[in-house]
Amino acid sequence: MAVNLQEDCTCIICGLKKEEGIHIVSEFICDTCESEMVRTDVKDEKYPFFIHQMKRIWYKKNA
Numbered sequence: 001m002a003v004n005l006q007e008d009c010t011c012i013i014c015g016l017k018k019e020e021g022i023h024i025v026s027e028f029i030c031d032t033c034e035s036e037m038v039r040t041d042v043k044d045e046k047y048p049f050f051i052h053q054m055k056r057i058w059y060k061k062n063a
């Protein structure tokens with residue numbers, strides 16, 4: 001799942017500027033992190049990190 005964008009956006013997960021990725025609310029997740037999140041199992045040690053980053057998006061949205 002990739003969307004071509006006009007400008008680089010900073011990924012909220014890895015913090016890198018990427019050209020391709022998805023926008024969730026006003027935040028951006030690069031295609032690399034998006035595909036990694038899809039692959040990550042709930043039991044994976046990375047999973048809580050992804051959830052933590054995702055929660056930051058919702059807190060900002062509801063702030």
Ligand SMILES: [Zn+2]
Nearest residue numbers: 011014030033
């Ligand atoms: Zn990323």
